[in-house]
Amino acid sequence: MSNWDILWSSYDVFLSGFYNTLKLFGLSAVLAFLMGSAMVFLLEGSRPRLKVPLRIFIDGMRMLPFLILAYLLYYGLPSAGIRMSAWTAGIIALVIYHGAYFAEILRGCRSTFAQGQVEAAIAQGFSQPKMFMRIILPQLILKTRGLLGNQLIILLKDTAFLVIITVRELTAAASSLSSTYFIPMEAFIVVIGFYWLISIGLELFIKMIGRFGAKRGFENA
Amino acid sequence: MDSSAWGLLIQGAWTTLWISGISIAIGVVMGLLIALLRVAKIPVLHQLLGVYISLARATPLVTLVLFIFLTAPTMGVNLNRNVAGIIALTLNTTAFNAEIWRSAFNNFSKEQREAALAIGMTPWVYFRRIMLPQITITSLPGLVNEMSFLIKGSPAIAVIGVVDLTRVTNRISAVTYDPLPPILAAAVLYMLIISLLVWLQRLAERKASRLAV
Amino acid sequence: MPETAAVSIRNLSKSFDGTEVLRDVSLEVQPGEVVSILGSSGSGKSTLLRCINWLEQPDRGDIRIAGDRIGVSDTGKPMSRRELAGMRARLGMVFQGFNLWPHLSVLRNVTEAPIHVQGLSKAEADERAMALLEKVGMADKREQYPYTLSGGQKQRVAIARALAMQPKVMLFDEPTSALDPELVGEVLGVIKDLSKEGYTMVLVTHEMEFARAVSDQVVFLDKGIIIEKSHPSEFFENPKTDRVRRFLELEAPAV
Numbered sequence: 001m002s003n004w005d006i007l008w009s010s011y012d013v014f015l016s017g018f019y020n021t022l023k024l025f026g027l028s029a030v031l032a033f034l035m036g037s038a039m040v041f042l043l044e045g046s047r048p049r050l051k052v053p054l055r056i057f058i059d060g061m062r063m064l065p066f067l068i069l070a071y072l073l074y075y076g077l078p079s080a081g082i083r084m085s086a087w088t089a090g091i092i093a094l095v096i097y098h099g100a101y102f103a104e105i106l107r108g109c110r111s112t113f114a115q116g117q118v119e120a121a122i123a124q125g126f127s128q129p130k131m132f133m134r135i136i137l138p139q140l141i142l143k144t145r146g147l148l149g150n151q152l153i154i155l156l157k158d159t160a161f162l163v164i165i166t167v168r169e170l171t172a173a174a175s176s177l178s179s180t181y182f183i184p185m186e187a188f189i190v191v192i193g194f195y196w197l198i199s200i201g202l203e204l205f206i207k208m209i210g211r212f213g214a215k216r217g218f219e220n221a
Numbered sequence: 222m223d224s225s226a227w228g229l230l231i232q233g234a235w236t237t238l239w240i241s242g243i244s245i246a247i248g249v250v251m252g253l254l255i256a257l258l259r260v261a262k263i264p265v266l267h268q269l270l271g272v273y274i275s276l277a278r279a280t281p282l283v284t285l286v287l288f289i290f291l292t293a294p295t296m297g298v299n300l301n302r303n304v305a306g307i308i309a310l311t312l313n314t315t316a317f318n319a320e321i322w323r324s325a326f327n328n329f330s331k332e333q334r335e336a337a338l339a340i341g342m343t344p345w346v347y348f349r350r351i352m353l354p355q356i357t358i359t360s361l362p363g364l365v366n367e368m369s370f371l372i373k374g375s376p377a378i379a380v381i382g383v384v385d386l387t388r389v390t391n392r393i394s395a396v397t398y399d400p401l402p403p404i405l406a407a408a409v410l411y412m413l414i415i416s417l418l419v420w421l422q423r424l425a426e427r428k429a430s431r432l433a434v
Numbered sequence: 435m436p437e438t439a440a441v442s443i444r445n446l447s448k449s450f451d452g453t454e455v456l457r458d459v460s461l462e463v464q465p466g467e468v469v470s471i472l473g474s475s476g477s478g479k480s481t482l483l484r485c486i487n488w489l490e491q492p493d494r495g496d497i498r499i500a501g502d503r504i505g506v507s508d509t510g511k512p513m514s515r516r517e518l519a520g521m522r523a524r525l526g527m528v529f530q531g532f533n534l535w536p537h538l539s540v541l542r543n544v545t546e547a548p549i550h551v552q553g554l555s556k557a558e559a560d561e562r563a564m565a566l567l568e569k570v571g572m573a574d575k576r577e578q579y580p581y582t583l584s585g586g587q588k589q590r591v592a593i594a595r596a597l598a599m600q601p602k603v604m605l606f607d608e609p610t611s612a613l614d615p616e617l618v619g620e621v622l623g624v625i626k627d628l629s630k631e632g633y634t635m636v637l638v639t640h641e642m643e644f645a646r647a648v649s650d651q652v653v654f655l656d657k658g659i660i661i662e663k664s665h666p667s668e669f670f671e672n673p674k675t676d677r678v679r680r681f682l683e684l685e686a687p688a689v
Contacts, residue, residue: 060412063411063416063419064411065372065376067379067387068387068408068411071390072404075394075400076400076401079399079400079401157279159281160281160282160283161377163283164283164379171287174287184295185292192288195281196275196279199279200275330533332531335529336535336592338522339489339525339526339596340522340596340599341521341552342550343515343519345515346551351537355536358537431579
């Protein structure tokens, strides 16, 4: 039996790893984006109350490695009496960490908007949340799609760190297969191929948004 | 945390710094070489390098480190953990740096080349004296930013047992049974390192903006 | 026997993507002469200038600088990069967009080629550069970087940079077209001084009054063909063709 046959016979291990990685990625991408948008919404208005704490939080996260945050939640918090599973700790770490990055991307773009748009919306009687959802956020997404796409790919790659805190995701699958059958080369080639596929898929998705944006004159990301 | 714990932590920080430092140094130069080869658009090589860059950017560092460390012995090469870590970090950062250099090349003005050729410079003198110094300045903010990313990704080498600033916290808490303090202390040290790089990046940006005439 | 022409262009033709930009153009520029090339935009005048130092390669014809052919070596093969660089060093070129090198100070912009192409020592190059910066009135700005200068100042530095190679011929490609009107005068003043000092110059310009004042010969290009070549007084007062008459009427300053 060749090494590839051995791998094929345990395709279910890959599939469950792949599925777990997708689940980690999908769930935390959505939540992190919501969190980032919410933070930018809280920064709306001329004198937002939460400006300073949010600034500190966002900059703080951007100066930390993702893994140290995961360590903090999984290994550190139990000594403060807070215990959670590796899976939960992993998702929370991904959401908090990438939420801050999403917030920074959107905030940077928001600060370049002309005031006139907001005034026009207020003049028409939009409420603050409605204006944010209907006027600001759609433009932010179109304008920052390239950066958002990059961030999604970084998020995808950060899920692999969770193998270190014992989450059973895709890289963990390769690692366990390669130690069971001692075929690291083949196992990792398959797994890297999976990551590559998802990344290319994400890039295509961003291009699609780009075509949608180009029609509306949002040429440059 | 006692002084021996701090001592271990500093050792971990040093490991993170020197391993990342070597990878950054190689990665910046290799990135430039690859960008040059890509700009030259040599058939086949151009496509091969394109695939390398696309793959390296899509592969998580943890996965890459494991792949290199576990695969090398099957090909008869016994890699020391540190070397495996350096190779993985370098393969990763080189791909990002190559794209930073390449975009600086592509955005470089054609007019300056004409001015240099018109005054009698050979293409090589033009490259060395006019283009490279400016491309270096315009790429620098991006390169420093990528250095921050590399440091933030460097804990990946913990997965093969390199005792870096992240993994050293396990080692300390194995003795003290209290993981929270060393993890917080490591976080502070990471913040110091990254904030230094962010500060350097601002300096580089200020310098680069002066070239935008 | 007449002395060798500073620039001698014979039967030059050039097309871009099938469109002929220059058709069988011939022109001689004698040492010390100032030649202005006029024509409406798209007439091929910039292309002609850029062929002289081989920034554009003509399809047919040849160009000689003080008797030596540029672009093609004696053996008939294309010149090596090094040979070509050597020929170009004998021609100074001033561009519409200045094209200063932003990473170098004013002084270093001027000394860069003398040091790294001609192999002058830094001291020699500095001395030569300072004399030229003095001449164009930019000596006090020598330590500044291009981004701090106005367009007119940039162009004066660019002229000093070209002169620093001690070229046989100076080529000016619409040197004032990118300038605000109030800055045109200072640049034209410098070029005029050079003409009085006996520099050989070929000038593509839109400044009619200026061309009239400094030129020894005016050449009019239309659709890639030289249709008139004469002394400025005759060209401006007594044009031979309807085409030039129409052009002059349109370009005449609206007084």
